[in-house]
Amino acid sequence: MNVQNFIGGEFVDAVDHATLENLAPATGQLIGTIPRSKQPDVYRAVAAARVAQHEWADLTLDDRADWLEAIADALESRSEELARRESLDTGKPFSLAQRVDAKRSVENFRFFADFSREQEDLVFEMEDATNIVHRRPIGIVGLITPWNLPLYLLSWKVAPALLMGNVIVAKPSELTPLTAHLLAEVCQEIGLPDGVLNIVNGYGPEVGQQILEHEGIKAISFTGGTATGRHVAATAAPMFKKLSLELGGKNATIILDDAEMNQAVQGAIRAGLTNSGQVCLCGSRILVHESIADEFTQHLVAQVSAMKCGDPNHPETQVGALINMAHVEKVESYINLAIQEGGTILTGGTREMTGPPGPTPEGAFLRPTLISGLSHLSRTAREEIFGPVVTIHRFSSDEEAIEMANATDYGLAGSIWTRDTERGHSIAQKIDTGIIWINTWLHRDLRTPFGGVKHSGVGREGGSWSLGFFSEPLNVCIKHD
Ligand code: NAP
Numbered sequence: 001m002n003v004q005n006f007i008g009g010e011f012v013d014a015v016d017h018a019t020l021e022n023l024a025p026a027t028g029q030l031i032g033t034i035p036r037s038k039q040p041d042v043y044r045a046v047a048a049a050r051v052a053q054h055e056w057a058d059l060t061l062d063d064r065a066d067w068l069e070a071i072a073d074a075l076e077s078r079s080e081e082l083a084r085r086e087s088l089d090t091g092k093p094f095s096l097a098q099r100v101d102a103k104r105s106v107e108n109f110r111f112f113a114d115f116s117r118e119q120e121d122l123v124f125e126m127e128d129a130t131n132i133v134h135r136r137p138i139g140i141v142g143l144i145t146p147w148n149l150p151l152y153l154l155s156w157k158v159a160p161a162l163l164m165g166n167v168i169v170a171k172p173s174e175l176t177p178l179t180a181h182l183l184a185e186v187c188q189e190i191g192l193p194d195g196v197l198n199i200v201n202g203y204g205p206e207v208g209q210q211i212l213e214h215e216g217i218k219a220i221s222f223t224g225g226t227a228t229g230r231h232v233a234a235t236a237a238p239m240f241k242k243l244s245l246e247l248g249g250k251n252a253t254i255i256l257d258d259a260e261m262n263q264a265v266q267g268a269i270r271a272g273l274t275n276s277g278q279v280c281l282c283g284s285r286i287l288v289h290e291s292i293a294d295e296f297t298q299h300l301v302a303q304v305s306a307m308k309c310g311d312p313n314h315p316e317t318q319v320g321a322l323i324n325m326a327h328v329e330k331v332e333s334y335i336n337l338a339i340q341e342g343g344t345i346l347t348g349g350t351r352e353m354t355g356p357p358g359p360t361p362e363g364a365f366l367r368p369t370l371i372s373g374l375s376h377l378s379r380t381a382r383e384e385i386f387g388p389v390v391t392i393h394r395f396s397s398d399e400e401a402i403e404m405a406n407a408t409d410y411g412l413a414g415s416i417w418t419r420d421t422e423r424g425h426s427i428a429q430k431i432d433t434g435i436i437w438i439n440t441w442l443h444r445d446l447r448t449p450f451g452g453v454k455h456s457g458v459g460r461e462g463g464s465w466s467l468g469f470f471s472e473p474l475n476v477c478i479k480h481d
Pocket of ligand 1: 171249384
């Protein structure tokens with residue numbers, strides 16, 4: 001399955017015909033090639049976007065919302081294929097790709113189409129004048145996304161960017177290009193005007209860097225790691241580009257002493273290990289009240305040990321492969337660090353598959369791993385691992401839980417488990433983060449702000465925050481006669 005760039009409505013190779021191999025994480029086998037794009041390819045994409053820019057911007061919001069609906073319908077009609085490609089490219093279970101990636105990618109387009117129909121220009125009346133705030137397109141925007149939720153995260157940016165009248169140059173992660181390609185196929189199929197959406201594949205430091213540096217690209221929406229985000233900001237901010245940075249997380253799952261035990265255990269597993277812990281929102285640190293810590297840990301270890309890890313295509317598989325062997329090695333280095341820091345591995349930590357056979361031993365598998373006995377200030381407990389590794393820590397009071405939750409450089413998300421939602425709500429407001437769930441996790445209303453504080457990012461996306469980012473307000477003040 002060879003991928004090409006999508007520029008000016010056509011599928012094309014890199015200008016110099018260079019390619020990269022795309023490997024399947026569950027087997028280590030070759031899926032196909034993708035273009036290894038560089039500066040000329042980005043220039044070509046920007047030129048195509050420029051041609052399309054004004055006609056697209058001149059459409060009404062309603063017309064563009066209709067295009068989003070058309071993309072949603074076309075993607076939905078291929079949602080099984082979408083999930084298959086996502087599972088093949090990422091190694092995640094097909095069932096998860098169906099339930100989360102395919103569903104949400106379609107929803108993102110539909111949500112923004114519907115949401116736009118509720119929007120009106122802001123009007124501020126003065127005694128002697130009326131102010132009308134219009135939202136105008138920015139122009140050409142650059143979208144750079146990671147490999148963990150490939151089309152889910154790309155569509156979260158593409159939909160509001162198009163809606164607000166911008167044209168796009170996007171770069172998906174070179175590890176997971178298949179569903180961005182599918183989006184391009186769908187856009188070609190439905191006749192989206194040429195050049196409105198351009199996708200350029202390749203390495204971050206080559207093609208991504210050119211997107212950051214191109215004078216013609218006026219805004220960058222970036223989702224990825226904190227270190228890359230720092231580099232993105234350092235490059236784009238001096239050029240006065242508008243920037244949205246959605247970065248890493250080291251989120252706390254806080255289990256209060258009055259939590260409903262079964263719900264808290266299930267919630268902590270879902271929060272900690274969905275997509276093998278490769279979700280920026282994952283609760284990779286469990287903070288549990290000391291009075292229930294033993295019972296909670298016993299249930300947690302029993303259930304995590306029983307999780308089926310293996311063939312992503314088998315319906316019983318709960319844990320698929322990680323993104324590649326290099327990432328397995330990185331996660332293992334943190335498990336080794338945890339041991340050096342005095343931690344005890346309660347379950348997992350090995351590469352064996354525990355589910356039905358299928359993938360080859362070259363697959364990037366790592367069993368879900370629980371670690372106790374570490375200080376909440378240890379490196380393992382403070383640094384983002386982005387894999388199936390969850391540490392467990394005890395606290396004795398709400399104040400201590402808050403202090404521990406805040407003891408990282410990150411501040412993206414978290415969850416609190418309690419029968420007393422008022423108490424949970426009060427704790428939530430003292431945690432330095434962008435999102436807190438009470439008795440749930442990753443329960444998303446797409447109208448709400450999404451994003452983090454501290455090293456987890458700058459700005460918010462979602463609902464009107466996305467529309468605000470992907471547009472420039474123009475205030476027109478009309479003096480009354
Ligand atoms: P990453 O290494 O930072 O890469 C993200 C994207 O940036 C990729 O497309 C990458 O291309 C590109 N890139 C790398 N160097 C670049 C450069 N010099 N200029 C422009 N682009 C460049 O992150 P990842 O490993 O793919 O994803 C995992 C990280 O993303 C985790 O830290 C996770 O927490 C974070 N994340 C955050 C959110 C959120 O919403 N806050 C959501 C999901 C993931 P290559 O793939 O070619 O390197």
